[in-house]
Amino acid sequence: MADLPPMTTVKRWLVTTNHKDVGILYIATAIFFLLLGGAMALIFRIQLWEPGGVGILSGNEFNQAVTTHGLLMVFWFLSPIASGFANYLVPLQIGAKDLAFPRMNALSYWFYLFSGVLLIISFFQQGTFAGGWTMYAPLNVPTYTPAMEATTGGNAVILGLMLFVISITIGTVNFLVTIHRSRAEGLGLWNMPLFTWSWLLTVWMMLFAFAALLAALLLLVSDRVLLTQYFATDQGSSLLWAHLFWFFGHPEVYIVFFPALGIMFETFQTFTGRRLVGRKWVIIAMVLVAVQSFLVWMHHMFLTTINLEIKTLMMATTIGISLPFDLMVFALIYTMVKGRVRFTTPFLFSLGALVLFILGGITGVFLGAVVLDYEFRGTYWVVAHFHYVMVSGVTALVGGIYYWWPKISGKMYSETLGKLNFAVYFIGFNMLYFPMFLAWETPRRVFHFAEGAQIYHQVATVGAFILGASFLIMILTLAKSWISGPDAPDNPWEFSRTAEWAIPSPPPLENWDGRPSYASGRLEFVEDSPAATDGGVAHGQGNQAEAAIEHEEEHADHASIWPFGIGVGTFVFFLGLSGLTPYIIDFAEGTPNPPEGLTGIAAEPNIMYPILTLVGIGIMGVTLYKFGMERFEVPEMKIAERWPFGGVGNTKFGVWVFLASDVVVFGAIIGAYIFMRIHMGWHEWTTVPFASWPGLLNTYVLLTSSFTVILALVMAERKNKKGLLGAMTATLLLGLTFMGVKAYEYSMKFADGEYWWYGLEYSIYYVTTGLHALHVILGLFIAVFMIYRIISVDAYLEDHRPVEFFGLYWHFVDIVWVLLFPLFYLM
Amino acid sequence: MADLRTYTIIYVLLLVLGTGKFVFFEFDFAYSIAIGGTILLAVAKIGLIAAYYQHLIEEPRSITYMMATAVFMVFLLTIAAGYSIQ
Ligand code: HEM
Numbered sequence: 038m039a040d041l042p043p044m045t046t047v048k049r050w051l052v053t054t055n056h057k058d059v060g061i062l063y064i065a066t067a068i069f070f071l072l073l074g075g076a077m078a079l080i081f082r083i084q085l086w087e088p089g090g091v092g093i094l095s096g097n098e099f100n101q102a103v104t105t106h107g108l109l110m111v112f113w114f115l116s117p118i119a120s121g122f123a124n125y126l127v128p129l130q131i132g133a134k135d136l137a138f139p140r141m142n143a144l145s146y147w148f149y150l151f152s153g154v155l156l157i158i159s160f161f162q163q164g165t166f167a168g169g170w171t172m173y174a175p176l177n178v179p180t181y182t183p184a185m186e187a188t189t190g191g192n193a194v195i196l197g198l199m200l201f202v203i204s205i206t207i208g209t210v211n212f213l214v215t216i217h218r219s220r221a222e223g224l225g226l227w228n229m230p231l232f233t234w235s236w237l238l239t240v241w242m243m244l245f246a247f248a249a250l251l252a253a254l255l256l257l258v259s260d261r262v263l264l265t266q267y268f269a270t271d272q273g274s275s276l277l278w279a280h281l282f283w284f285f286g287h288p289e290v291y292i293v294f295f296p297a298l299g300i301m302f303e304t305f306q307t308f309t310g311r312r313l314v315g316r317k318w319v320i321i322a323m324v325l326v327a328v329q330s331f332l333v334w335m336h337h338m339f340l341t342t343i344n345l346e347i348k349t350l351m352m353a354t355t356i357g358i359s360l361p362f363d364l365m366v367f368a369l370i371y372t373m374v375k376g377r378v379r380f381t382t383p384f385l386f387s388l389g390a391l392v393l394f395i396l397g398g399i400t401g402v403f404l405g406a407v408v409l410d411y412e413f414r415g416t417y418w419v420v421a422h423f424h425y426v427m428v429s430g431v432t433a434l435v436g437g438i439y440y441w442w443p444k445i446s447g448k449m450y451s452e453t454l455g456k457l458n459f460a461v462y463f464i465g466f467n468m469l470y471f472p473m474f475l476a477w478e479t480p481r482r483v484f485h486f487a488e489g490a491q492i493y494h495q496v497a498t499v500g501a502f503i504l505g506a507s508f509l510i511m512i513l514t515l516a517k518s519w520i521s522g523p524d525a526p527d528n529p530w531e532f533s534r535t536a537e538w539a540i541p542s543p544p545p546l547e548n549w550d551g552r553p554s555y556a557s558g559r560l561e562f563v564e565d566s567p568a569a570t571d572g573g574v575a576h577g578q579g580n581q582a583e584a585a586i587e588h589e590e591e592h593a594d595h596a597s598i599w600p601f602g603i604g605v606g607t608f609v610f611f612l613g614l615s616g617l618t619p620y621i622i623d624f625a626e627g628t629p630n631p632p633e634g635l636t637g638i639a640a641e642p643n644i645m646y647p648i649l650t651l652v653g654i655g656i657m658g659v660t661l662y663k664f665g666m667e668r669f670e671v672p673e674m675k676i677a678e679r680w681p682f683g684g685v686g687n688t689k690f691g692v693w694v695f696l697a698s699d700v701v702v703f704g705a706i707i708g709a710y711i712f713m714r715i716h717m718g719w720h721e722w723t724t725v726p727f728a729s730w731p732g733l734l735n736t737y738v739l740l741t742s743s744f745t746v747i748l749a750l751v752m753a754e755r756k757n758k759k760g761l762l763g764a765m766t767a768t769l770l771l772g773l774t775f776m777g778v779k780a781y782e783y784s785m786k787f788a789d790g791e792y793w794w795y796g797l798e799y800s801i802y803y804v805t806t807g808l809h810a811l812h813v814i815l816g817l818f819i820a821v822f823m824i825y826r827i828i829s830v831d832a833y834l835e836d837h838r839p840v841e842f843f844g845l846y847w848h849f850v851d852i853v854w855v856l857l858f859p860l861f862y863l864m
Numbered sequence: 865m866a867d868l869r870t871y872t873i874i875y876v877l878l879l880v881l882g883t884g885k886f887v888f889f890e891f892d893f894a895y896s897i898a899i900g901g902t903i904l905l906a907v908a909k910i911g912l913i914a915a916y917y918q919h920l921i922e923e924p925r926s927i928t929y930m931m932a933t934a935v936f937m938v939f940l941l942t943i944a945a946g947y948s949i950q
């Protein structure tokens with residue numbers, strides 16, 4: 038609502054929803070986490086100076102350092118810095134003024150920041166998570182964590198990661214809607230700049246992959262806080278985790294690499310002065326990789342008990358996925374051969390990235406062969422492989438920083454310093470990671486290794502410090518440029534072609550004066566007279582007067598404090614949750630059948646945590662309400678390319694994208710049930726509910742509520758306030774009835790002392806139906822809010838879309854129940 | 865949007881299909897028939913809700929494809945994981 042304060046004030050950065058500001062926040066925060074993750078690495082590299090360690094870290098501290106290093110780099114640095122670039126550049130490259138949902142964009146950022154703060158705090162809760170970045174079961178649950186160690190801190194990390202995933206999901210929805218529905222006239226998908234292409238595919242992969250991770254984390258949090266048994270049994274727990282994690286994890290490695298690849302394509306084009314060779318095929322190859330990335334995950338499970346047939350299949354698909362990559366690599370090489378190369382700093386980094394990636398890719402193919410992996414699994418070969426590929430990505434991202442720095446900061450930097458940076462970086466990189474191939478027999482994640490490997494580890498440690506120093510040079514170079522660098526022109530690079538270079542550096546708040554259009558085949562800025570705008574493509578009807586008014590009102594808001602507020606509330610809430618385990622254990626010990634082996638494993642109860650939980654809920658309630666009530670104008674582009682999602686509004690499409698991710702979250706959790714049941718033997722399963730009739734009753738209740746929701750929509754369309762109010766109230770009452778039946782059903786089990794830790798079946802029953810119930814409860818909150826709006830301001834009679842969107846969600850919840858009923862009550 | 869009559873018919877259909885699952889398991893059907901029948905009924909129910917109540921049939925087909933992709937992902941994960949331990 039309020040105007041946007043100037044950039045020099047703190048307030049600006051707390052309230053901004055502008056995509057360029059949010060982009061800068063992302064990049065700066067990501068670099069902070071890079072330094073933190075780097076510090077962890079330097080500490081444990083010192084420990085690795087000699088076999089058995091030099092003694093600066095205890096065993097558990099070493100594990101903590103290795104674990105948080107991995108988590109920080111993969112989650113809190115790599116993806117977010119790419120997010121930062123995407124925030125800043127994608128709207129510019131496609132000719133939009135902002136993302137589709139600017140406030141949601143700010144919310145993604147705050148969730149990201151606060152998720153990282155949770156991780157930092159975890160160090161001070163008697164130690165952070167120490168089970169490795171892959172969080173393999175059963176080392177990820179309290180039963181297998183030594184007494185008193187890190188339960189609270191571990192919880193905070195897992196909860197932090199969950200918050201991070203929520204942030205990613207919100208961002209994913211936002212970018213998919215934006216890229217699909219806000220492209221300038223004439224900018225078909227084929228013509229989209231390659232960085233935007235790579236990001237589009239990244240977010241599509243994120244949508245499905247991160248949903249699986251969210252499912253896994255929900256189950257893990259439930260195990261850690263509520264003491265369910267998903268990952269604590271000897272009946273398939275570790276396989277379940279591995280499947281869920283790697284179904285996410287393999288796409289994730291491309292998720293972190295694709296943006297880097299996009300930057301390489303852009304910089305290769307700009308600095309060879311040539312269009313990418315085989316551009317169309319490169320796009321097709323990227324699409325193929327994105328699809329194939331979901332078909333190889335079990336190559337991370339070659340040493341588990343999965344059968345040989347599936348291992349062989351995964352070996353084949355793994356080889357298959359390297360083929361499109363070969364095509365991309367050759368496209369880059371030919372572009373270089375055919376063009377005239379200018380060895381600027383950004384180009385050097387991109388070229389370096391290519392070289393490193395080739396090495397990393399080749400060593401990956403070794404790992405993809407089942408027999409070879411029997412040798413390599415769990416060794417430094419793997420460590421060397423994935424650092425070559427992932428940090429190759431980092432290399433290109435650093436290239437991206439140098440490429441776009443003049444645009445973002447409006448300043449030029451010293452090429453000499455930039456090249457020095459590259460030289461130090463490249464030397465440090467190879468000194469650090471190449472010896473790991475030579476020391477490959479060292480088992481990963483421990484500091485004991487053969488005497489013969491010592492020299493390699495020492496070279497690596499020295500390399501680590503050199504690589505670290507190169508980042509200091511980078512920061513120095515950029516700081517110097519910021520303070521005393523010459524002003525950057527609109528376009529400092531002779532052959533850059535994308536739209537961000539056609540406007541001032543840095544770009545103005547709303548990016549363009551006119552409307553960007555590619556209708557003529559190249560970028561132009563057209564001035565639309567109001568009548569022409571409205572008479573033409575998008576709307577159809579509407580007379581001149583209306584059109585003029587609409588034009589007047591086309592004012593966009595850029596500031597809201599509520600995303601920050603929601604971020605704070607959620608953060609406090611999650612922090613509170615991290616310390617609830619001791620209370621649950623106390624509670625469990627008072628029941629007839631407490632969980633085995635849990636006594637005394639948790640920290641002492643600390644009353645601060647329950648209080649924080651409640652305070653967090655309070656803050657969330659207030660800020661969400663304020664967010665919902667705030668008037669925040671975001672004009673939808675009138676003329677835009679929208680294939681293939683024309684014909685639905687932005688918000689409706691956004692709701693559907695969100696539902697798609699929720700399908701995967703719930704699907705993975707239902708999948709976990711099916712997997713564990715197959716593992717146990719389908720007919721060995723104990724049916725938990727005391728009878729099937731409550732399930733049937735609730736089926737009727739929910740179906741009826743679906744009907745009343747659709748009735749509400751019909752009433753809203755007819756502008757019938759009474760009918761709308763009645764239908765919404767009926768929905769609310771039916772929802773409450775559903776919860777009542779549920780409560781009765783649970784209480785029947787509790788009366789027999791059969792809580793969720795009573796056995797695996799019980800955990801799965803309570804968690805799955807509980808998560809569904811949570812969806813019902815969230816829906817009821819929305820319903821209450823809407824009823825309040827109908828009563829107080831006659832809402833939704835003019836614009837009934839919110840009723841429709843609520844319905845989409847509510848029907849989805851109904852659909853989930855269609856599956857849960859037979860699965861838990863009948864089969 | 866469809867009219868109220870269509871919605872009501874679908875509502876009744878959904879109630880019948882929901883009851884059908886219960887019938888399969890409460891009366892003497894072979895377990896495999898009960899499971900197969902229930903899966904069919906569930907698919908029919910989900911199809912009706914998604915197509916009419918969420919009116920996917922009136923939206924651009926691409927939305928349906930997106931949702932189908934999400935469902936495919938779930939099947940992929942569940943079936944491949946289930947098969948891997950056979
Ligand atoms: C040509 C393409 C690639 C192939 C064939 C390949 C193959 C593999 C295989 C088979 C493994 C499992 C090794 C084991 O644990 O025993 C692995 C691990 C890994 N790869 Fe790749 N990879 C490729 C590209 C990439 C890329 C592009 C990235 C990231 C940007 C990446 C990141 C990783 C990571 C992080 C791990 C280790 C995960 C862990 O256990 O902590 N890989 N790779």
Ligand SMILES: [Cu+2]
Nearest residue numbers: 287290336337
């Ligand atoms: Cu992989």
